[in-house]
Each structure stands twice: as C-alpha cells, then as structure tokens.
Amino acid sequence: NGDALTYSVLLNSNYINKAGGLAAAEFTRSGNTYQVKAPPTLGVWKVYVFAEDGHGNVGVETRSFRVVPPAMAGTNIALGRPATASSFDPWNGNFAPGQATDGNLATRWSSGWTDNEWIQVDLGSVRTFSKVQLVWEAGYGKGYRIQASDDAVTWRDLATVTDGDGNVDIVNAAGSGRYVRMQGTQRGTAWGYSLFELGVYAS
Incomplete structure (x- = not known):
C-alpha cells in the first residue's frame, strides 16, 4: 500500500x-x-x-x-588424540574427556563440580608446541594452569591464567612434552569445567 x-x-x-x-x-x-x-x-x-x-x-x-572459534595458525596436534581427566559427568550423553579432542564443537567434556579438576591429552610422543586453545562451554575456568609432561607423572607449568572469562582462550604455552594438561584452580561458575575443544598447536 x-x-x-x-x-x-x-x-x-x-x-x-x-x-x-x-x-x-x-x-x-x-x-x-x-x-x-x-x-x-x-x-x-x-x-x-x-x-x-x-x-x-x-x-x-x-x-x-x-x-565458531577463530582459526588458529599451525597444526592442532591434539586433534583425535586420546584424552583422560580427573572426572567427567556421565549425565546426558556421557561428557567424556575424549570429546574435547574430537574436533566436533557439538560434543564436550564436563568435569565434576570442584575446582581441582584436570583434563590431559596424550600426543603420542614428545612434541614441541607454542599455543593451547581452550573452547569453553558455559562452565569455564577462571583460573587454571597449562602443564606439560613427558611421562604423565612429573608436570611442568607452561602458563598460568587467573582471569579467564570463558568463550575461547588462546594461551601462549610454548614448550614440549608428550602430555599436555589443563589443571583447573578456580571455576568461573558453580558448575564443573566444560570444554568443547582442547587444542594444542605446533607451528
């Protein structure tokens, strides 16, 4: 009209x-x-x-x-690698740790509801890398450490985060190791830590 x-x-x-x-x-x-x-x-x-x-x-x-998360330079050497964790939430589809390294943003790992939780990925051999990308679901880490190990027993701190705010964290964590771990120290919510993806990037 x-x-x-x-x-x-x-x-x-x-x-x-x-x-x-x-x-x-x-x-x-x-x-x-x-x-x-x-x-x-x-x-x-x-x-x-x-x-x-x-x-x-x-x-x-x-x-x-x-x-989706921003594209990262380099190769995600954690993609498809086995992951383990301190705990995981079996509710609603089994939020197992391997779902944080499967490359699928529709799946995730979710921990128990305590601060001292961790998830680690086995790279298969000692590898050198420079950055770690954490793609958080709603349950994010406000405080955590990125660690590396050659034997999954003795761990080295590569980076410490105390002001995480969720969504996507790209952490400068240059180092080497067979195992890379996100060791939580403080949850950002009352829930557990929840990651869509844990990426370890080598140039």
Missing part, C-alpha cells in the same frame, strides 16, 4: 543458554541484504528480521547460524 517499512534485527541465544528473550543485533543493510555482526558467544544463534508497515502488520524472516 506504499507505506514505508521499518526494519529491526534481533537475535535469540536459546540454543546456547535457553534464554527465551530477543536481543537487538548490530547489522548493516544494503537493499534487501542484511549483514549481521556475529555475537562473541559460541554456538548456534537464530536471527529474526522484522519488517513493520506502521499499521501493526509485521513480516518476519528467520535464519540460523553458528559462531
């Missing part, structure tokens, strides 16, 4: 934290194309584009997209 349309773009994080509300998204528009700024939190998001004509008539278009 010739009325000018107004547009709004909203996001829903229900897939991540079960929140039912909508939040305004940052976006740019060029003709009928909308470019939405991805939120920082990993996971699947749903975006809603609302068009209103001023008479209460509203049209809605929806799309879903996944926010």
